[in-house]
Amino acid sequence: MINEQTQLIKFAEQAQGLEPLQQLKLILFATGTKPSAYVLLKTDGKNLDEKEHFEQHLKHNNIIYETSKAKSYEEIKDIRGNTVRWEIKGTWHGYDLFHTKTARQGFHNYKKFLKEQKHSIADKIAGKLYGYPDCCMNEYTKEHNINYIKKKYTYYSFYKRMYENDRKFPFIAHYPCSSHCTATKKLNNHYSTIIRKNAPAFLKEYTKKHYVSTALVVDAESNVYDDNAQPLWEKKDAHDYSLITLKPVNKHHYMLSHLTKALLLHGTIVTANIIMTQRWADVRIKALKDFIKDFHHERKFLVTN
Numbered sequence: 001m002i003n004e005q006t007q008l009i010k011f012a013e014q015a016q017g018l019e020p021l022q023q024l025k026l027i028l029f030a031t032g033t034k035p036s037a038y039v040l041l042k043t044d045g046k047n048l049d050e051k052e053h054f055e056q057h058l059k060h061n062n063i064i065y066e067t068s069k070a071k072s073y074e075e076i077k078d079i080r081g082n083t084v085r086w087e088i089k090g091t092w093h094g095y096d097l098f099h100t101k102t103a104r105q106g107f108h109n110y111k112k113f114l115k116e117q118k119h120s121i122a123d124k125i126a127g128k129l130y131g132y133p134d135c136c137m138n139e140y141t142k143e144h145n146i147n148y149i150k151k152k153y154t155y156y157s158f159y160k161r162m163y164e165n166d167r168k169f170p171f172i173a174h175y176p177c178s179s180h181c182t183a184t185k186k187l188n189n190h191y192s193t194i195i196r197k198n199a200p201a202f203l204k205e206y207t208k209k210h211y212v213s214t215a216l217v218v219d220a221e222s223n224v225y226d227d228n229a230q231p232l233w234e235k236k237d238a239h240d241y242s243l244i245t246l247k248p249v250n251k252h253h254y255m256l257s258h259l260t261k262a263l264l265l266h267g268t269i270v271t272a273n274i275i276m277t278q279r280w281a282d283v284r285i286k287a288l289k290d291f292i293k294d295f296h297h298e299r300k301f302l303v304t305n
């Protein structure tokens with residue numbers, strides 16, 4: 001007979017309603033590697049039974065959990081002319097998972113301090129709850145201060161370090177204090193060893209590189225705003241665009257981040273070579289092809305149950 005823990009890991013590997021990062025967190029939690037975890041489960045017409053199935057596994061493993069109310073989520077249905085059309089695909093639930101009652105109590109303390117806007121103590125508790133390194137939590141606390149971010153980074157270096165960290169540490173879920181953080185490097189190696197041992201099929205999918213050559217449309221540009229809703233950096237030394245695949249790739253219209261020093265007009269169609277893993281995507285633009293005038297989104301109202 002397969003034991004309960006192995007069955008929960010199997011569920012994490014196979015569930016349709018868990019996106020890769022959620023699978024990763026659940027496997028690390030199920031193996032006892034992460035002390036607590038927050039996991040999102042999506043359900044639609046095709047996997048309605050997965051919610052109950054998941055909760056059965058949690059109960060059989062004596063895992064304490066709390067669920068959020070159901071919220072609906074949207075996906076891009078298609079791109080017609082100059083319009084990105086979205087549709088409501090299903091609902092998602094957030095699960096807070098704990099191995100012990102002490103951890104659950106810690107979580108409630110964390111939420112209380114967060115509500116009272118006592119960020120530094122809330123961050124300390126969160127770090128313990130989710131197994132994040134102290135150096136990274138200290139830096140995270142400092143970065144609540146928008147002026148600290150403004151002094152430390154330029155627009156370019158702010159986004160660049162985010163993307164660098166995703167590529168360097170694909171197995172961790174916290175913000176590393178830097179891409180040279182030794183505690184994060186150690187944790188990332190440890191997590192990858194645990195995944196290799198317990199969920200080799202997932203590991204293979206998670207780290208596999210896919211090469212896609214396709215057209216994308218330049219959509220919105222990211223920015224960071226100060227407390228007065230003004231852009232944080234007066235002078236931008238780069239642009240962080242969101243690019244949308246014009247045609248579906250593996251049945252999805254992907255929205256991919258692209259940090260570049262080049263200026264691209266909103267609505268420009270580009271052709272590109274993309275290297276994708278489940279954690280990140282590198283877009284290498286080959287040529288500018290066309291332009292869609294008044295490129296815009298058409299979204300449904302979100303319904304909360």
Ligand SMILES: [Zn+2]
Binds near residue numbers: 133176181
């Ligand atoms: Zn660190």
